[in-house]
Amino acid sequence: MYIHLSQQDVRPLYQQIVDQVKVLIMDGTLSPGQDLPSIRQLAQQLLTSVITVRRAYDELEREGYIYTRPGLGTFVSNIADAKLEEMRQKQASELLWAAIQQCRILGLEDEEIETITQSLLDRLKEDRHDNRG
Amino acid sequence: MIIEARKLCKKYPNFELRDVDISLPEGYVLGLIGPNGAGKTTTIKLLMDIIRPDAGEIEIFGMHWNEENEEFIKQRIGYVGEEQPFYDDMSVKWTSNFVKQFYPNWDEEFYSDLINRFEIDEAKRVGDLSKGNRVRFALALALAHRPHLLILDEPTSGLDPIIRHEILKILAETISDGRRSILFSTHITEDLDKIADYIVLLNDGQVLLSDEKDTIASQTKKVYMRKDEFERLPLDLFIAHNTISNECVAVTTSFDEFRQVYENITGNEPRAFGMTLDEVMLAYAKGEV
Numbered sequence: 328m329y330i331h332l333s334q335q336d337v338r339p340l341y342q343q344i345v346d347q348v349k350v351l352i353m354d355g356t357l358s359p360g361q362d363l364p365s366i367r368q369l370a371q372q373l374l375t376s377v378i379t380v381r382r383a384y385d386e387l388e389r390e391g392y393i394y395t396r397p398g399l400g401t402f403v404s405n406i407a408d409a410k411l412e413e414m415r416q417k418q419a420s421e422l423l424w425a426a427i428q429q430c431r432i433l434g435l436e437d438e439e440i441e442t443i444t445q446s447l448l449d450r451l452k453e454d455r456h457d458n459r460g
Numbered sequence: 461m462i463i464e465a466r467k468l469c470k471k472y473p474n475f476e477l478r479d480v481d482i483s484l485p486e487g488y489v490l491g492l493i494g495p496n497g498a499g500k501t502t503t504i505k506l507l508m509d510i511i512r513p514d515a516g517e518i519e520i521f522g523m524h525w526n527e528e529n530e531e532f533i534k535q536r537i538g539y540v541g542e543e544q545p546f547y548d549d550m551s552v553k554w555t556s557n558f559v560k561q562f563y564p565n566w567d568e569e570f571y572s573d574l575i576n577r578f579e580i581d582e583a584k585r586v587g588d589l590s591k592g593n594r595v596r597f598a599l600a601l602a603l604a605h606r607p608h609l610l611i612l613d614e615p616t617s618g619l620d621p622i623i624r625h626e627i628l629k630i631l632a633e634t635i636s637d638g639r640r641s642i643l644f645s646t647h648i649t650e651d652l653d654k655i656a657d658y659i660v661l662l663n664d665g666q667v668l669l670s671d672e673k674d675t676i677a678s679q680t681k682k683v684y685m686r687k688d689e690f691e692r693l694p695l696d697l698f699i700a701h702n703t704i705s706n707e708c709v710a711v712t713t714s715f716d717e718f719r720q721v722y723e724n725i726t727g728n729e730p731r732a733f734g735m736t737l738d739e740v741m742l743a744y745a746k747g748e749v
Contacts, residue, residue: 332654333734334653334734334735334736335733336734337681337732338734339674339677339678339734340674340677367635367636367638368636371632373654374628374632374654374655376488376654376655376657376673376674377487377488377635377638378657378672378673378674379657379674382674428728428729432729
């Protein structure tokens with residue numbers, strides 16, 4: 328499992344692990360039932376603190392992304408499609424929230440943010456259309 | 461607890477260590493950081509019973525240093541210092557044979573495995589080893605008797621990043637079974653940014669900061685804002701700040717609280733970034749950002 332850790336990211340290291348594992352699960356790179364490295368194994372692989380990895384795994388387990396079977400290991404949860412969709416929405420919501428916050432700091436009004444977002448989505452549609460043509 | 465030290469004090473004519481606490485549970489890495497002269501080596505010497513404290517208590521593996529426990533404790537500690545006191549004219553092989561005598565728990569297979577991985581020629585004169593190999597040899601000797609506590613005092617100073625990375629990998633391997641602990645004193649904090657579970661920051665003989673590295677990382681952040689915004693915030697949220705015209709950069713040690721207050725005042729989320737331990741140390745020890 329490849330996780331990228333950055334010291335400069337505002338998010339603490341354990342959060343970076345949580346977020347990336349979520350993405351790997353949601354985009355299907357990690358499949359339901361797949362076994363994950365143990366906490367100490369991942370800590371060793373990433374050359375990072377055991378406490379950090381433990382915290383990440385605890386949160387992932389709390390949110391239902393992974394589960395632990397004592398003596399057997401840690402596995403990716405079998406997440407129902409509806410739940411997966413809900414998680415995707417939540418993740419997207421958080422990303423857009425952060426972007427909107429940044430725009431507001433720049434001094435943009437809500438209408439301007441909406442306009443820009445719409446034009447970006449339109450451009451995306453055009454690109455897809457061009458690629459098909 | 462592998463190490464439990466409380467209120468350690470040691471007085472020298474020009475330096476005083478005061479009320480130093482160190483706790484290290486089994487299976488974790490504690491990073492001891494601080495400027496040169498902060499008291500890191502003195503602390504380590506106290507923990508290893510090389511010098512005695514003027515006040516305070518030390519327990520290693522739950523035992524006090526005394527005649528009865530001395531041998532037991534020593535057999536279970538491995539140590540690598542900044543300089544390795546080898547006889548430079550003797551061979552690697554001779555040196556390991558010499559050290560081996562003192563440790564009934566010596567694991568020859570494990571030691572050989574390490575020497576092979578490090579590609580150290582056992583016939584070579586110790587004085588002819590490259591700097592990196594000299595340190596790795598010292599590490600192999602320290603690990604060969606499978607200690608439960610590995611103490612490192614500035615072992616990686618002067619080593620290139622590649623060798624330091626190799627050493628970090630060995631350390632990560634060492635604690636992977638959850639039964640051994642490492643006390644790593646260094647001013648190359650990059651290595652601790654990664655692997656340390658706990659951080660103790662010493663400055664001028666005192667502990668300025670002692671906490672889980674994660675907690676430090678999540679609460680100690682560099683934040684950027686306008687000067688007028690900064691002036692509306694309680695000063696005790698910060699340990700350092702700097703201003704250029706109407707911009708301000710500051711270091712907060714209570715990020716959750718700061719974020720709340722900043723949002724209440726400005727209605728926005730703050731521009732915040734994580735800090736390296738170097739930056740944290742600078743902020744705590746010198747009030748600089």
